[in-house]
Amino acid sequence: MTTTKPPPRLYTVIFPIEGSGSGQRVLLGLKKRGMGKGLWNGFGGKLEPGETLDDCAHRELQEECGLEAKDLCYVGVLFMICSHHDDLTIFVYTARDLVGSVVESDEMAPQWFTTDKLPYDGCHREARLWWPTMLNGSLFVARFVFTQDDCIQHNIEHVDRARLTQLLSQPGP
Numbered sequence: 001m002t003t004t005k006p007p008p009r010l011y012t013v014i015f016p017i018e019g020s021g022s023g024q025r026v027l028l029g030l031k032k033r034g035m036g037k038g039l040w041n042g043f044g045g046k047l048e049p050g051e052t053l054d055d056c057a058h059r060e061l062q063e064e065c066g067l068e069a070k071d072l073c074y075v076g077v078l079f080m081i082c083s084h085h086d087d088l089t090i091f092v093y094t095a096r097d098l099v100g101s102v103v104e105s106d107e108m109a110p111q112w113f114t115t116d117k118l119p120y121d122g123c124h125r126e127a128r129l130w131w132p133t134m135l136n137g138s139l140f141v142a143r144f145v146f147t148q149d150d151c152i153q154h155n156i157e158h159v160d161r162a163r164l165t166q167l168l169s170q171p172g173p
């Protein structure tokens with residue numbers, strides 16, 4: 001008997017960024033509960049019913065670190081194909097022109113990092129493969145294949161804005 005996998009679960013992840021060049025800093029959060037507990041990541045979560053991805057990104061940013069972004073930019077998509085649980089599709093945003101004060105939430109303990117000192121050893125194992133692309137300002141689609149223990153395949157494609165926009169309505173690898 002063959003079992004059909006459910007469609008991927010949809011998420012956002014948002015990276016607040018300040019400055020540029022060697023002075024560029026990224027706000028990461030140390031996840032305090034649930035998926036990715038104990039790891040540094042951007043802020044984000046599940047797309048709620050009736051919400052657009054942009055709405056979800058604004059909401060998660062505010063809920064998880066107290067910030068509002070006047071310049072929220074959709075920059076990439078991660079297709080996570082997993083042998084051990086449902087697949088995930090994660091829409092990646094950068095957030096600039098930030099308003100408000102950074103606050104710790106139930107879910108995340110935030111901390112600024114300069115981009116040459118990112119805590120890759122304490123992040124999801126594939127972060128080091130695609131964060132540099134995001135931080136360079138490229139638009140991208142990344143695909144990762146995971147077993148329970150490892151990322152066994154990956155591919156990062158640079159795309160244009162039209163392709164990224166198309167993936168908002170037809171999110172498939």
Ligand SMILES: Nc1[nH]c(=O)nc2c1ncn2[C@H]1C[C@H](O)[C@@H](COP(=O)(O)OP(=O)(O)OP(=O)(O)O)O1
Nearest residue numbers: 011012013034035036041043044045046090124127
């Ligand atoms: N392998 C992975 N690599 C990565 O870079 N980000 C991942 C990842 N797996 C999950 N994420 C991100 C997606 C999303 O931003 C976050 C997980 O979201 P959560 O499960 O915390 O969702 P919610 O904030 O909606 O949860 P609750 O409020 O606890 O229901 O982690």
